[in-house]
Amino acid sequence: MPSVTHIVGAGLAGLSAAMRLAERGRKVAVHEAAGQAGGRCRSYYDSGFGAVIDNGNHLLLSGNDAAMRYLKLAGGADKLQDPGRAEFAFADLGTGEHWKLSIDEGLWPSWLFDPARRVPGTKPADYLGALPLMWAGSRKTVTDVIRGEGALYKRLWEPLFLAALNTDPREGSAKLAGAVMRKTLAKGGAACHPLVAEGLSAAFIEPALAYIEARGGSVALGRRLRGIAFEEGRAAALDFGDGRIAVEEGATVILAVPPWVAQTLVPGLDAPDEFRSIVNAHYRIELPPSFPPILGVVGGTVEWIFAFPGRLSITISGADRLTGLPREELAARLWAEISAVTGLPESLPHWQIVNEKRATMVATPAQDARRPGPQTGWRNFFLAGDWTQTGLPATIEGAILSGERAAVLAARAGA
Ligand SMILES: Cc1cc2nc3c(=O)[nH]c(=O)nc-3n(C[C@H](O)[C@H](O)[C@H](O)COP(=O)(O)OP(=O)(O)OC[C@H]3O[C@@H](n4cnc5c(N)ncnc54)[C@H](O)[C@@H]3O)c2cc1C
Numbered sequence: 001m002p003s004v005t006h007i008v009g010a011g012l013a014g015l016s017a018a019m020r021l022a023e024r025g026r027k028v029a030v031h032e033a034a035g036q037a038g039g040r041c042r043s044y045y046d047s048g049f050g051a052v053i054d055n056g057n058h059l060l061l062s063g064n065d066a067a068m069r070y071l072k073l074a075g076g077a078d079k080l081q082d083p084g085r086a087e088f089a090f091a092d093l094g095t096g097e098h099w100k101l102s103i104d105e106g107l108w109p110s111w112l113f114d115p116a117r118r119v120p121g122t123k124p125a126d127y128l129g130a131l132p133l134m135w136a137g138s139r140k141t142v143t144d145v146i147r148g149e150g151a152l153y154k155r156l157w158e159p160l161f162l163a164a165l166n167t168d169p170r171e172g173s174a175k176l177a178g179a180v181m182r183k184t185l186a187k188g189g190a191a192c193h194p195l196v197a198e199g200l201s202a203a204f205i206e207p208a209l210a211y212i213e214a215r216g217g218s219v220a221l222g223r224r225l226r227g228i229a230f231e232e233g234r235a236a237a238l239d240f241g242d243g244r245i246a247v248e249e250g251a252t253v254i255l256a257v258p259p260w261v262a263q264t265l266v267p268g269l270d271a272p273d274e275f276r277s278i279v280n281a282h283y284r285i286e287l288p289p290s291f292p293p294i295l296g297v298v299g300g301t302v303e304w305i306f307a308f309p310g311r312l313s314i315t316i317s318g319a320d321r322l323t324g325l326p327r328e329e330l331a332a333r334l335w336a337e338i339s340a341v342t343g344l345p346e347s348l349p350h351w352q353i354v355n356e357k358r359a360t361m362v363a364t365p366a367q368d369a370r371r372p373g374p375q376t377g378w379r380n381f382f383l384a385g386d387w388t389q390t391g392l393p394a395t396i397e398g399a400i401l402s403g404e405r406a407a408v409l410a411a412r413a414g415a
Contacts, residue, residue: 003250004029005410006238008225011039012396013384014256015208016070016403017410022215023073024411030212031240033224036201037209039258040359041396043201049282049352054200056280056356057306057315059163059294062086063184063191064397066404071203074211079203081196081293086189089292090119090155091341094299101156103189111189121151130157134182136174139365145174155298163304165363165393166276166317173365176393183397194294196306204396225257228265228381235381247380252410256384256403259361272361272370272387279319281334283312284350291342300337314338319355327353360394361387374406380413382406 005021007014010032018028036042046053060067062082071077086103102117104110111117112124129146136145142161147153148170158169164180165172184191197203209219227239235253237244247253255262259271287307295305301322304315314334316322322330331351339346361367371389374382384406386394392401 003027003248003252003414005252005254005407005414006031006245006247007254007256008238009033009039009256009258009385010037010209010219010221011256011385012041012070012204012399013386013388013403013406014039014254015205015212016066016400017254017256017384017407018212018217018219018403019070019073019208020404020407021411022212022217024407025215026411026414028212028217030217030219031223031225031238032219032221033257035222037219037221038201038205040356041200041204041399043199043205046282046352046354049284049350051284051311052199053282053311053313053352053354054197054280055354056278056359057304057313058197058200058396059304059306060195060197060396061184061191062193062195063187064395065183066401067397069404070208070400074204074207076203076207079198079207081198082193083293084193086192086194088194088294088296090296090298092155092299093297093302093337093341103185103192105189107188109188119152119155121155126150126152130181133174133178134186136178138173138175138368140174141365142169142172142174142177159296159298159303162317163315164395166278166360167363168318172363173368173393175365176363176368176391179392183392196293198308225255225265228253228255230267230378230381234378250414252380252382252414254382254384254403254406254410256406258358258385259387260358262383262385266376266383269372270370271372272367274362274364274367275358276317276360276362277319277323277355277357278359279316279322279330280354280356281314281316281331282352282354283335283338283348284310285312285344286310287312287344295342297337297341300341302334302337302341305338305342312338312344317359323355323357363393374402374409380410382409382413 229237386399392398
């Protein structure tokens with residue numbers, strides 16, 4: 001009988017670890033504090049809006065290979081919309097211009113030489129200026145490495161890296177931006193298809209739970225870890241408030257909770273401690289079939305517009321500047337921008353605003369330096385989560401990768 005791995009936290013990191021261990025025939029017991037799995041990547045019924053929505057629009061690119069492995073294993077890949085090409089529609093609120101970035105599937109970037117497929121106001125040579133990001137040192141910010149002004153910055157690099165890092169590129173880590181480029185743009189358009197889930201839970205969470213349970217694993221909800229007893233160089237017991245569970249010899253523990261929780265449970269843990277919010281606004285509206293699935297907006301407050309059946313949802317990253325604004329005012333201001341840029345009617349539809357205050361760690365060089373690896377000083381105890389040192393920003397890809405990595409270590413350490 002294999003020894004159990006206790007996985008604390010059923011976000012993407014915990015579920016990815018649990019699936020990989022279950023795949024290897026290991027016994028897993030997942031413990032989740034909330035009444036629902038998925039953490040920061042989940043769907044829920046919003047009674048104010050009167051519909052099931054995601055806690056935030058999530059964009060994945062086809063080059064996110066850990067996420068693709070996860071979806072393939074769990075069986076949720078068919079729940080992602082893939083337009084089949086790397087095409088991104090953009091609009092400039094200030095000038096009223098619209099354009100499409102249309103990247104070749106292969107490595108040869110012929111799109112750079114076609115003004116109709118690159119960013120208006122840019123030249124092919126401008127794009128070369130971003131290459132040094134891919135080997136940038138860990139102390140540099142994005143704009144230490146690339147020019148933080150001009151059409152290419154304002155219309156491509158700023159929106160792209162703000163979204164990927166959830167941090168203004170002026171303070172965001174060049175190393176992390178470079179890691180995103182290596183996985184996506186540097187591999188050509190085949191690695192840059194924008195993928196959006198029809199629903200986050202349907203794509204990422206429900207298939208993973210079914211996979212784990214089908215292989216004899218358990219997922220207990222409403223089970224908050226309150227303390228860990230460390231004895232003789234190992235995690236020896238887990239305290240869930242209703243009695244301690246002994247961690248038997250040969251059993252292992254993966255802690256996959258957010259950093260602010262991990263720091264209360266693990267003595268002396270250094271971890272990121274600054275966060276940025278993401279605001280999503282949802283509007284109930286039927287969209288014309290010609291409406292693009294995703295529209296990037298520059299020159300306003302709205303950053304990305306996502307089209308869903310009967311609903312339009314927008315995302316604003318690094319949105320702390322909006323905290324404190326009255327919700328009604330924000331909903332109206334954002335809709336005025338949406339209407340101006342899309343031609344949709346000016347009258348404000350039924351809306352909902354969701355502000356995830358600690359959406360991700362801030363991806364500055366200083367915070368990146370605080371990220372611990374998966375291994376700890378306790379031989380059967382490992383860390384996972386988008387905030388651990390994955391070499392990537394705090395994203396779906398990073399969270400899943402961290403879970404895979406912790407699973408390998410736990411399998412090795414277990415009996
Ligand atoms: C609004 C928003 C938009 C985003 N957009 C994107 C995007 O477009 N693309 C992208 O790649 N990424 C995006 N992200 C980031 C992505 O969602 C996260 O990186 C990822 O979901 C983190 O997964 P995780 O497992 O590391 O952490 P979490 O999802 O936070 O999981 C941790 C789990 O631990 C549980 N827990 C906490 N304390 C305890 C305890 N004491 N005991 C037991 N369980 C506990 C929590 O309830 C939670 O379920 C976005 C995030 C947000 C919030």
